[in-house]
Amino acid sequence: MTHIDDPVALETLEIDLFVEAMKRRYGYDFSGYSRASLTRRVRALVTQFGTGTVTALTDRLLHAPEQLKSAISGLSVPVSEFFRDPPVFQALRQSVLPLLASYPRINIWQAGCAHGEEVYSLAILLAEAGLSSRAHIYATDISTQALARAREGIFPLQDAPDAARRYLDSGGTRSFSDYYHARYDLLKLDERLIANVTFAEHNLVTDTVFCEAHLILCRNVLIYFDNALQDRVLGMFADSLVRGGFLCLGTRENLQFSRARERFQCLDADTQIYRLRSGG
Ligand SMILES: C[S@@+](CC[C@H](N)C(=O)[O-])C[C@H]1O[C@@H](n2cnc3c(N)ncnc32)[C@H](O)[C@@H]1O
Known part of the structure; x- marks a missing residue:
């Protein structure tokens, strides 16, 4: 039997499950997003929602569709500027x-x-x-x-x-x-x-x-x-x-x-x- 001890690998697994849950539950597919920035944003969402872990965040979102909009907003990066560049x-x-x-x-x-x-x-x-x-x-x-x-x-x-x-x-x-x-x-x-x-x-x-x-x-x-x-x-x-x-x-x-x-x-x-x- 293999098992995961490394906390980074564990977080990777949790994020995989989060991505899968968002796709199957709501049709939002983040599997093609660059992993590093997605990881940062999922971590920020854990803080915003106060869930402590990615798994708890996934659980919350699976059962609370009314919080989805706020989660999508947190996952996107709406940073912009007038006349940027x-x-x-x-x-x-x-x-x-x-x-x-x-x-x-x-x-x-x-x-x-x-x-x-x-x-x-x-x-x-x-x-x-x-x-x-x-x-x-x-x-x-x-x-x-x-x-x-x-x-x-x-x-x-x-x-x-x-x-x-x-x-x-x-x-x-x-x-x-x-x-x-x-x-x-x-x-x-x-x-x-x-x-x-x-x-x-x-x-x-x-x-x-x-x-x-x-x-x-x-x-x-x-x-x-x-x-x-x-x-x-x-x-x-x-x-x-x-x-x-x-x-x-x-x-x-x-x-x-x-x-x-x-x-x-x-x-x-x-x-x-x-x-x-x-x-x-
Ligand atoms: C960094 S902002 C860019 C804003 C503006 N275009 C600019 O360059 O200043 C990225 C935007 O892309 C949006 N976005 C991310 N994934 C998207 C997707 N799959 N479909 C449509 N918009 C998406 C985000 O919600 C966010 O508002």
């Missing part, structure tokens, strides 16, 4: 939006939108390019709690100075403060920015193509996935894009692990913006 937003302004302007309707899928900082940044870009009325953003995430926050558009006011600097670095010519109202220590983004935004739950692991898109932004999500899962998701993005459509990944992500890489042309490796080839 300004050169990316500058490239979208200068090289992508002018080409999208030729379409009568522009569909943008923003996958993994977290609390919405990127959605509002993109909406500001569209407004400044005069494209708001023709563009529709589908902002999706696995976490319904993150989506609810994104819909609200309320953020700490202390984020504003850095956001304003990144807005200018991205080529903004107005003032970031034109787009929000401050109250006490919070800011609320102008609701008109999300008039053409649909927020929806979508799981990149198990759900299929979301819409026919002219631009897909999926930044800082694939880094949490193993190579096989990255391949699945990137294939789905290629199938979702119109010919000549654009894909924008996080600056630390690329198409290396995707069989779909031949279908794309890399426009700029620094900003990780790709274009689906016409035969793609």
Whole structure:
């Protein structure tokens, strides 16, 4: 008979069982997530739920479906920033939006939108390019709690100075403060920015193509996935894009692990913006 003495190996077993339980009980499949970050987040959830062990956490979630939303929120990492990586937003302004302007309707899928900082940044870009009325953003995430926050558009006011600097670095010519109202220590983004935004739950692991898109932004999500899962998701993005459509990944992500890489042309490796080839 073999048995496990090593506490690390024991925790690995507990996390395997946790992943299996989430999949079989609720259909959430975390088996393709990078193990190191998943382990950190499961540990954080043990603390958040005060269960002491991963096994007790699994037991709690198996029997308390009402706590699932909070668990999914804890497992996802909804960290974002307005105009995160300004050169990316500058490239979208200068090289992508002018080409999208030729379409009568522009569909943008923003996958993994977290609390919405990127959605509002993109909406500001569209407004400044005069494209708001023709563009529709589908902002999706696995976490319904993150989506609810994104819909609200309320953020700490202390984020504003850095956001304003990144807005200018991205080529903004107005003032970031034109787009929000401050109250006490919070800011609320102008609701008109999300008039053409649909927020929806979508799981990149198990759900299929979301819409026919002219631009897909999926930044800082694939880094949490193993190579096989990255391949699945990137294939789905290629199938979702119109010919000549654009894909924008996080600056630390690329198409290396995707069989779909031949279908794309890399426009700029620094900003990780790709274009689906016409035969793609
Ligand atoms: C680090 S945030 C990235 C936010 C934003 N895109 C950015 O780059 O600033 C990662 C987001 O991916 C979401 N996510 C994780 N797994 C997902 C999945 N399987 N399907 C959809 N979204 C997922 C998380 O909930 C989280 O909001």
